[in-house]
Amino acid sequence: MSQKLCTTCVTARAVLRRPKTGALVCRECFYNVFEEEIHRTIVDAQLFAPGDRVAIGASGGKDSTVLAHIMKTLNERHKYGLDLYLLSIDEGIAGYRDDSLDTVKRNQQQYDLPLKILSYNELYGWTMDDIVRSIGGKNNCTFCGVFRRQALDRGAAALGIDHIVTGHNADDMAETVLMNVLRGDIARLERCTEIMTKGADSNAPADEDAGGCGSAGGLGSDFAGLSGIRRSKPFKYAYEKEIVMYAYFKKLDYFSTECSYSPAAYRGFARMYLRELELVRPSAAIDIIRSGEALRVGSTVTRAVQQTCTRCGYMASNELCKACLLLEGLNRGVPSLGVSSKSHPSASDAASGDGTNGTEAPRGIGRTIERWTGIAAPPVATPPPEKRAPARMDW
Numbered sequence: 001m002s003q004k005l006c007t008t009c010v011t012a013r014a015v016l017r018r019p020k021t022g023a024l025v026c027r028e029c030f031y032n033v034f035e036e037e038i039h040r041t042i043v044d045a046q047l048f049a050p051g052d053r054v055a056i057g058a059s060g061g062k063d064s065t066v067l068a069h070i071m072k073t074l075n076e077r078h079k080y081g082l083d084l085y086l087l088s089i090d091e092g093i094a095g096y097r098d099d100s101l102d103t104v105k106r107n108q109q110q111y112d113l114p115l116k117i118l119s120y121n122e123l124y125g126w127t128m129d130d131i132v133r134s135i136g137g138k139n140n141c142t143f144c145g146v147f148r149r150q151a152l153d154r155g156a157a158a159l160g161i162d163h164i165v166t167g168h169n170a171d172d173m174a175e176t177v178l179m180n181v182l183r184g185d186i187a188r189l190e191r192c193t194e195i196m197t198k199g200a201d202s203n204a205p206a207d208e209d210a211g212g213c214g215s216a217g218g219l220g221s222d223f224a225g226l227s228g229i230r231r232s233k234p235f236k237y238a239y240e241k242e243i244v245m246y247a248y249f250k251k252l253d254y255f256s257t258e259c260s261y262s263p264a265a266y267r268g269f270a271r272m273y274l275r276e277l278e279l280v281r282p283s284a285a286i287d288i289i290r291s292g293e294a295l296r297v298g299s300t301v302t303r304a305v306q307q308t309c310t311r312c313g314y315m316a317s318n319e320l321c322k323a324c325l326l327l328e329g330l331n332r333g334v335p336s337l338g339v340s341s342k343s344h345p346s347a348s349d350a351a352s353g354d355g356t357n358g359t360e361a362p363r364g365i366g367r368t369i370e371r372w373t374g375i376a377a378p379p380v381a382t383p384p385p386e387k388r389a390p391a392r393m394d395w
């Protein structure tokens, strides 16, 4: 196969078989087609308007690193006229997020984008390490997903940004559809394939739609305006494998270690199921997304009525938003408060809600790409030496 020509340019040697289409392509044609598919997604969904201030949710992982690279590339190439920023949340997980944030700081230099980092500690007075010490290893992803969502909203609002893009990809979307089907969450199923949401997050776990906070540390009730923050997923139709290949061939600098608190989440089962489906039907992820998009939910299905959190003023499905409830439980030493919700998924589900438990690029990525494509991978790119330059906080 390695001697075959690219089926697009019919000139250069093919270096990979696209997982999405099965087409043999050379490196340049792969970059081109991958980037232009994202551009098409953005244009078709009318995600942006000139002058928009857009924050890229940057975790340092493969998806958001490729997203930052592509958003910058397309913004310049197609003159979107966007003001781009990197927005990172430091959950306070020693040995994981501190290392991935080092990657984001390098990305900030590489892409020359302003970076804002907000930490759980400064927002809530708790790091994830503190939370796990307090509650143990079981429900921590619920806290993390809910708090991250709020932290991203808060960071964006503080910067006058009304649009956050995240690196959720086609595999994430398809898994979410499957999970909502499997647990019978019809109301969420209706919304989970939307490319853009405003306020409530269709992927959010439990009552995470509420975002919000109720920090004993006194975040106050300054959530006015946050309900207007848009979230979108330009990688909605991009296959995770192709994102990894793009990062690999472009030698992008990303962090590929799994979160130390990542449990055997329910999403993991959906992911395994999707992988098996793809063996017999490579288009399974896109087909599942399309099915989700075409679904119309009957009027008899009960949908949560959106309210305002009486404590912090943010959107909620109950008197208190989920974040306020969780924080209340932590501060009162009753961490189970707000974790179990009859009508909502378990804590392990929550790991997936904000995309907090996505599949990382496996180690030995060269070997993996070889397995996926059947083509010998080039030598592994070593990340550039760490520069340790201070992050630019020029908001």
Ligand SMILES: Nc1ncnc2c1ncn2[C@@H]1O[C@H](COP(=O)(O)OP(=O)(O)OP(=O)(O)O)[C@@H](O)[C@H]1O
Binding pocket: 056, 057, 058, 059, 060, 061, 062, 063, 064, 065, 087, 088, 089, 090, 091, 165, 166, 167, 168, 354, 355, 356, 357, 358, 359, 360
């Ligand atoms: N700590 C964070 N700070 C900012 N954005 C985040 C953070 N964690 C996740 N995100 C956003 O949510 C998306 C999905 O996150 P998830 O945890 O599922 O990771 P992933 O699928 O491995 O993505 P990535 O490879 O970008 O880490 C990320 O691509 C990123 O845009």
